[in-house]
Amino acid sequence: xxxxxxxxxxxxxxxxxxxxxxxxxxxxxxxxxxxxxxxxxxxxxxxxxxxxxxxxxxxxxxxxxxxxxxxxxxxxxxxxxxxxxxxxxxxxxxxxxxxxxxxxxxxxxxxxxx
Amino acid sequence: xxxxxxxxxxxxxxxxxxxxxxxxxxxxxxxxxxxxxxxxxxxxxxxxxxxxxxxxxxxxxxxxxxxxxxxxxxxxxxxxxxxxxxxxxxxxxxxxxxxxxxxxxxxxxxx
Numbered sequence: 001x002x003x004x005x006x007x008x009x010x011x012x013x014x015x016x017x018x019x020x021x022x023x024x025x026x027x028x029x030x031x032x033x034x035x036x037x038x039x040x041x042x043x044x045x046x047x048x049x050x051x052x053x054x055x056x057x058x059x060x061x062x063x064x065x066x067x068x069x070x071x072x073x074x075x076x077x078x079x080x081x082x083x084x085x086x087x088x089x090x091x092x093x094x095x096x097x098x099x100x101x102x103x104x105x106x107x108x109x110x111x112x113x114x
Numbered sequence: 115x116x117x118x119x120x121x122x123x124x125x126x127x128x129x130x131x132x133x134x135x136x137x138x139x140x141x142x143x144x145x146x147x148x149x150x151x152x153x154x155x156x157x158x159x160x161x162x163x164x165x166x167x168x169x170x171x172x173x174x175x176x177x178x179x180x181x182x183x184x185x186x187x188x189x190x191x192x193x194x195x196x197x198x199x200x201x202x203x204x205x206x207x208x209x210x211x212x213x214x215x216x217x218x219x220x221x222x223x224x225x
Contacts, residue, residue: 004155031211033212035215041218042201042203042218043156043201043203043215045212045214048211048212050211055211056210056211090156094211102158102161102169103146103211103213105155105158106155107154107155
């Protein structure tokens with residue numbers, strides 16, 4: 001069973017640019033959540049996708065957007081990057097939103113905004 | 115709304131026990147525990163649900179006090195591999211999948 005994978009591993013961007021991060025969910029999982037983890041902090045929920053629809057959003061501005069594809073992989077897009085967007089971005093998948101299962105996290109993408 | 119974890123950090127010798135607490139100001143539906151090692155993804159340890167159901171690691175135990183809106187993670191006979199940062203994630207309104215994480219508890223186990 002393949003786990004959650006994310007790409008790229010690291011990324012450096014400058015303020016004002018746009019970035020796309022990618023996540024492949026674990027086999028058999030149709031629900032993907034994205035989290036932002038600043039250094040020394042717990043992960044913060046950005047949004048969740050279930051069967052290609054956004055299904056829950058945290059306290060993040062609209063410049064954070066996402067997609068989920070028919071194969072349940074997902075993208076996180078961030079426009080107009082700010083210095084505070086520098087963080088580890090984690091993707092987590094779970095088997096099915098309608099049943100109770102643990103979330104499995106990917107290794108994350110470390111984004112640095114200069 | 116963020117749960118509060120205590121202690122912030124703890125240092126143990128191998129074989130010693132530790133308890134990590136997670137408290138919420140809101141009524142809890144579930145508590146999820148994760149361990150994260152430096153530079154790695156958080157690893158699932160346990161889920162505790164309102165009503166008493168729980169799923170998780172064989173060697174780790176936890177409790178969930180619904181009345182006090184808190185959970186405790188019990189690490190017994192600690193091993194070097196237990197070192198890392200422990201996070202609790204909470205759901206307050208049901209099975210939403212939206213976890214609100216605490217600030218973390220750093221555990222260091224020394225030989």
